[in-house]
Amino acid sequence: MRMTRRLIIASVAAVLLLPGVSAAQQPAAPPAGGPMPNLSGVWNRLDTGGGGSYEGISGRFPRAELQPEFAAKLPPLPPPNAPPPPYDIRAQFDPAPRCAVGGGPGTGNSSSTINSAGMILATSNDVVLMLRDGAQGGRYMFADGRPFPSRMNGPYTVGRFENGAFVATTRGFGPGQTGFGRGWTESTTELKETFKLSPDGNKLTITYEWNDPRVYVKPLVYDINFERLPAGQQVWESWCDSRLWIEANQQGTQTQRPQAR
Numbered sequence: 001m002r003m004t005r006r007l008i009i010a011s012v013a014a015v016l017l018l019p020g021v022s023a024a025q026q027p028a029a030p031p032a033g034g035p036m037p038n039l040s041g042v043w044n045r046l047d048t049g050g051g052g053s054y055e056g057i058s059g060r061f062p063r064a065e066l067q068p069e070f071a072a073k074l075p076p077l078p079p080p081n082a083p084p085p086p087y088d089i090r091a092q093f094d095p096a097p098r099c100a101v102g103g104g105p106g107t108g109n110s111s112s113t114i115n116s117a118g119m120i121l122a123t124s125n126d127v128v129l130m131l132r133d134g135a136q137g138g139r140y141m142f143a144d145g146r147p148f149p150s151r152m153n154g155p156y157t158v159g160r161f162e163n164g165a166f167v168a169t170t171r172g173f174g175p176g177q178t179g180f181g182r183g184w185t186e187s188t189t190e191l192k193e194t195f196k197l198s199p200d201g202n203k204l205t206i207t208y209e210w211n212d213p214r215v216y217v218k219p220l221v222y223d224i225n226f227e228r229l230p231a232g233q234q235v236w237e238s239w240c241d242s243r244l245w246i247e248a249n250q251q252g253t254q255t256q257r258p259q260a261r
Contacts, residue, residue: 045225064184064220125144143161173187185210188212
């Protein structure tokens with residue numbers, strides 16, 4: 001698993017700044033909706049297909065059953081065992097989004113699909129904070145009973161603790177594919193995520209349910225599974241393949257070496 005030290009530092013700072021949480025004292029009042037599960041920690045996605053391929057999860061995802069108008073918007077699935085498209089470092093932005101730790105262009109609080117190796121969850125009675133591996137940034141899932149705002153400039157998540165799980169609902173999507181290209185979102189689409197721990201607390205299953213009768217014939221439902229990293233596990237820096245960094249090293253000069261790591 002690759003994750004930045006700065007990401008870990010950000011997670012610690014975020015926990016200290018969460019509403020109702022201080023470094024000296026945890027809030028005494030239980031959250032609305034039931035007991036708060038111990039989601040806080042570093043979680044590694046279980047993927048038997050190997051790093052970067054996502055075959056252990058995306059290969060078994062169901063294809064969404066969409067209304068004809070929206071089914072036509074999805075590109076065809078690649079044939080079985082098709083090689084991945086070539087990666088051309090010369091065509092990427094620089095610094096690359098994954099080099100912009102904490103959120104680069106187009107990243108940040110907008111993504112609900114975990115298609116990178118790991119994440120950190122920091123939980124309080126008021127909010128569940130998700131810190132993603134690489135450049136995905138932080139995602140706030142508010143658990144303080146607030147309603148959705150009347151106007152949203154992007155995806156917005158509210159949640160509640162329910163029967164030992166955390167149930168999050170997200171609205172505010174724009175038109176486009178869902179994660180892994182198996183479904184489609186519009187402004188009317190709603191995503192329900194259920195975070196459920198195993199009895200021993202060392203496994204986490206997130207169940208995704210995409211709902212929108214205008215778009216879907218029936219909801220698109222799938223799971224992604226994680227394991228909790230043991231206490232004291234070492235966390236490494238995120239990888240970064242900045243084009244300028246590589247070209248400068250190839251030329252034997254550091255004159256254009258980016259500072260992002």
